[in-house]
Amino acid sequence: MVAYRHLGSSGLKITEITYGNWLTHGSQVEADTAIECVHTALDLGITSFDTADVYANGAAEEVLGRALAGQRRESLEIFTKVYWPVGPMGANDVGLSRKHIMEGLNASLRRLGTDYVDLYQAHRYDYETPLEETMAAFADVLRSGKALYIGVSEWTADQIRSGQEMAGQMGFRLVSNQPQYSALWRVIEERVVPACSELGMGQVVWSPMAEGILSGKYLPGQPAPEGSRATDSRGGARMISRWMRPEVLSAVQALRPVAQDVGLSMPQLAIAWVLQHDFVSAAIVGASRPSQLAENVQACGVSLPQDVMEAVDAALGEVVERDPDRTQSPNPRPA
Template identity: 40%
Template structure:
């Protein structure tokens, strides 16, 4: 396993990590979670991602109980949660001081932990002043409930504003951002955020490296595996967006590249994300032990991503942002 600093912090995270979205608390209970988490940990993974909204809090409960039963030293884990959607009450969502504090305390209770290493603002809250959010996140850190705070799916302008508030008040700014990043979705990571890496040392914990499973090659217009994410009713809209014919055509054209390299398409897609040095960690998901094993092998693909291979991928995807960016 390779470990990278989380941006400009002294914290090191495994370049491949594991997230609880969609799986924990729904299709994955504590017994299976223990097997998956232990396999990840034994493979060198030290970062495990969660959120208060995942399975309405059950994902945190499952992860917390699984880690408790595994009895892994807390100091060897980097655990995160994300705050925004905490419930149905009028003050149970958003990034007000009230919800950040109450949501964090509730998350820690579900996780059965005294602190999380990372806490994210799960989305920007345009109804709450960023100064209130920055102050609240610093309070969370001062209380010892989290080590670092960051954002998820914020714009470069919003992150810059948060840093401006923090610097003006002598507070801690967001150390990391959690954006979607994959072969289809590159604008923020390779374009919008470019000035932030040098100026603020922004670290990235990217999600959806396989574009919700599209880059595994298991989907077609007429075939959606019944046990897959896009087969679930709650992801009907996502299914229609991801399984557009143009996207499927691009995936079909990527297959020969993966076959020539002798690797599964999913491993190629994961390695493609890892090769970006601004990415601190790539969050993966899995409901089966064999999937964890396959994901961990993605690091073996990195040496195969030569400039020629990357050019062939770009010729198919044509997704590079207008801003100049090269991670080769």
């Protein structure tokens, strides 16, 4: 079964593997399959679910809401996010203004079919809205009971520090950061992780398998497998294209004997590697079919020896992205 970890220094416990529906529900995966994946996650002991209003322009939240209907609400931890353009994408349908936060949360709750979310996160930093306005709106969200905890996603260390200071003035604290993090993408390690650890914020990381690259199914010099994300014309291929370089694919194949030596599949090794880090509260894992989840949860409870962690570093070598300046939000925000 999937273990629980505290979300940073808060009292909230979440499953260390959290089910996420970015790039799947409402777009790449049919609704019936998506609902089956959610039910499989529940059967495997996953009770934490991550989504966002922007995923498939609200359709992902709707599918997740249908899939969780009838479950005991108190036994679930539901996360969603606000910032990116949604709806008809008008001037106020984006950002972290009071108007967009309040209207965005109400719309998310309707789509999810719930009275509250456990974690509401700022999906990016908004350079066009005063931070005081954003944090005051989040404070009111908490007081209303429509969200129980507040976090951020892909904020820089300086933005996180400023946000936490302002949150304190408003009578609450930020409990989480949701960054991209994997053995290939380690840009948070130098600045963001130390800042969050100091401030008691946990990392709920997305793309622990580097959008599927670390699964090892993409071979250098070979066409992408049919039905894989790299062949998806609805957004998946565009997102994964940055990793589809021969030097990256070759380095990833060097991980295969490392995984075999510890009795893990390539996806299990990628997730287990992320979960070795004590600053990680959860790794968000998606799925296009239930069998993927059944395999991935076997990374729970795996303890990788230091020599294995070093072998991963050695195999990936120079293709690992470590530049801390790669943590950033769009400026100006999309109109």
